[in-house]
Structure formats: C-alpha cells, structure tokens
Amino acid sequence: MSSHSGRVALVTGAGRGIGRAMADAHADAGAAVIYLDHDRELARAAAEDAAKRGAKAVGLAADVADFAAMAAAVEEGTDALGPIDILVSNAGISPKSGVDGRRADTWDMDAAEWRRVIDVNLTGAFNCVRLVAPGMRDLGRGRIVSTTSVAGRTFCDIVGVHYAASKAGLIGFTKHLAGELGPFGITVNAIAPGRIDTPLMRGTAPEANEAARLATPLRRLGSPEDVASTCLFLTSDAASFVTGQVVDVAGGWLMT
Ligand SMILES: NC(=O)c1ccc[n+]([C@@H]2O[C@H](COP(=O)([O-])OP(=O)(O)OC[C@H]3O[C@@H](n4cnc5c(N)ncnc54)[C@H](O)[C@@H]3O)[C@@H](O)[C@H]2O)c1
Numbered sequence: 001m002s003s004h005s006g007r008v009a010l011v012t013g014a015g016r017g018i019g020r021a022m023a024d025a026h027a028d029a030g031a032a033v034i035y036l037d038h039d040r041e042l043a044r045a046a047a048e049d050a051a052k053r054g055a056k057a058v059g060l061a062a063d064v065a066d067f068a069a070m071a072a073a074v075e076e077g078t079d080a081l082g083p084i085d086i087l088v089s090n091a092g093i094s095p096k097s098g099v100d101g102r103r104a105d106t107w108d109m110d111a112a113e114w115r116r117v118i119d120v121n122l123t124g125a126f127n128c129v130r131l132v133a134p135g136m137r138d139l140g141r142g143r144i145v146s147t148t149s150v151a152g153r154t155f156c157d158i159v160g161v162h163y164a165a166s167k168a169g170l171i172g173f174t175k176h177l178a179g180e181l182g183p184f185g186i187t188v189n190a191i192a193p194g195r196i197d198t199p200l201m202r203g204t205a206p207e208a209n210e211a212a213r214l215a216t217p218l219r220r221l222g223s224p225e226d227v228a229s230t231c232l233f234l235t236s237d238a239a240s241f242v243t244g245q246v247v248d249v250a251g252g253w254l255m256t
Contacts, residue, residue, distance in 0.1 A: 011090060
C-alpha cells in the first residue's frame with residue numbers, strides 16, 4: 001500500500017512548476033489525481049505522463065477564478081475518479097509589469113491587474129473549497145493545502161502589492177477554514193515557498209533571483225520537488241493532527 005492509495009486529489013496549476021510536482025508526488029504515492037490547469041495542453045500532458053507511470057489521472061482545463069468553469073471541472077473529475085478528499089490550491093500568478101521584469105510600483109499599478117491577481121490567487125482558492133468542502137464533509141475527512149508565499153508574511157521587494165495581499169489573504173483563509181472545517185475531520189494548511197526555480201520565478205529579473213539565492217541560508221533556489229514533499233506530508237495520514245499551519249519551504253530565506 002502506498003501512503004495515498006484510495007485518495008483522490010485535485011491539484012490546481014498542475015500543468016507545470018510547483019503544482020506539477022505536487023500532483024506528480026500524489027500520483028506517485030498512489031492517489032488518483034485531477035491535474036487542473038488553465039492551459040489545457042499542459043494539464044493533459046502532465047496527466048498522461050502520470051498515467052504512463054501507472055497512476056489514475058485526468059487532465060482538465062479551467063480558470064480557477066471562474067466558478068462555473070471550476071464547478072464543471074470538479075464534476076467531471078469526480079465522475080472520472082471519485083469524491084475528492086485532497087485539495088491542493090496552488091494556481092497563482094505574479095505579474096511583473098514594471099521595467100525589466102520587476103514589479104509595478106503601486107502608484108503605477110493597473111486596477112485590472114490588481115483585480116486579476118486577487119481573483120486568481122485568492123478567489124480561486126475560495127472557489128475550489130466552496131466546491132469540494134461539501135463532499136469532504138460528507139466523507140468525514142479531507143486535506144486542504146494552499147500555496148501562499150513568504151511574501152504574504154513579510155515585505156518582499158520582488159513582488160507587487162496585489163500578490164502580497166492575495167497571499168496574506170490565503171493565510172487568513174487557511175486559519176479560518178482550519179477552525180470551521182476541523183470538526184468535520186478536514187485539515188487545512190498552507191505552504192509558503194521561498195524562491196523556487198519554476199517558469200514563474202524565471203519571469204523575474206535574474207539579478208533579483210540571484211540576490212534571493214545569496215540571501216538564502218541554504219544558498220540555493222528551491223526546487224518544485226522541495227515544495228511537493230512538504231505538501232505530500234501535509235496531505236498524508238502522518239499529518240492528521242496538523243491544521244491551521246503555514247509551513248515555510250524557503251531554505252531559511254526571510255524566515256517568516
Ligand atoms: N516559484 C516561486 O518562487 C514561488 C514562490 C512563492 C509562491 N509561489 C506560488 O506557487 C504557486 C505555483 O507557482 P509556480 O512558480 O509553479 O508558477 P508557474 O507559473 O510556473 O505555474 C503555475 C501554473 O498555474 C497555472 N495557472 C495560472 N493561472 C491559472 C488559473 N487562473 N487557473 C488555473 N491554472 C492557472 C499556469 O498555467 C501554470 O501551469 C503559485 O501560487 C505561486 O504564487 C511560487
């Protein structure tokens with residue numbers, strides 16, 4: 001028996017980067033996995049790779065900010081794999097619309113950009129919980145993990161104010177839901193990554209990433225797998241008494 005056999009996981013932003021590693025970790029630990037991504041081709045390819053390794057997996061396309069699209073995807077995923085008992089809300093964006101891959105200053109920020117970041121990073125997580133929590137309540141068990149950021153806990157000059165606010169919002173969201181859903185056997189935690197080497201991170205000015213690496217006590221960037229292994233712990237039976245926590249996976253960077 002693998003650690004997650006018999007479980008069904010929905011992972012958002014699973015087409016690449018951290019979400020792909022989290023979804024793959026669950027698939028390789030025996031869970032059936034819904035790979036959900038805005039990008040249909042990435043979602044399909046990731047699920048197909050998992051299926052080739054022997055996992056039950058489906059790749060579905062939806063924008064997490066679109067409640068109706070997410071409702072349809074959850075229904076399709078549940079029909080294919082069964083009731084969802086693990087939700088990993090990971091899809092997120094961090095626009096760097098300033099000069100040379102830097103954040104926009106707040107006084108220059110486009111209001112539509114602010115809204116889109118809040119819609120994807122924060123409302124997207126709400127949409128997922130709204131859709132899967134009733135099923136978890138009926139099962140009497142569940143695991144919810146959201147990807148926040150060290151930038152949600154302290155000032156980080158690399159990101160914009162929309163991103164920091166959305167990730168701080170996810171921390172309040174996590175603690176509130178841990179209280180509300182705990183009596184139904186559902187744990188709710190968040191992971192706060194530091195600088196993790198993904199396509200999103202590579203969209204930032206290289207000097208900023210190098211400065212972050214040098215300021216990281218472990219003197220390296222994180223890998224998606226570093227984050228995925230913590231996620232797999234939080235969704236496992238081994239973490240059954242851990243809830244309402246924000247776990248930094250940051251090599252000591254910022255030590256929030
Ligand atoms: N990479 C880092 O250094 C870092 C640090 C802290 C937090 N994070 C967070 O980790 C998460 C994953 O980041 P990453 O670095 O892997 O990013 P990434 O851009 O490499 O991958 C994100 C994936 O999410 C998908 N996605 C984006 N918007 C979506 C939407 N609206 N609906 C559905 N899918 C969507 C993308 O298509 C992509 O496949 C994000 O929430 C990000 O904020 C990343």
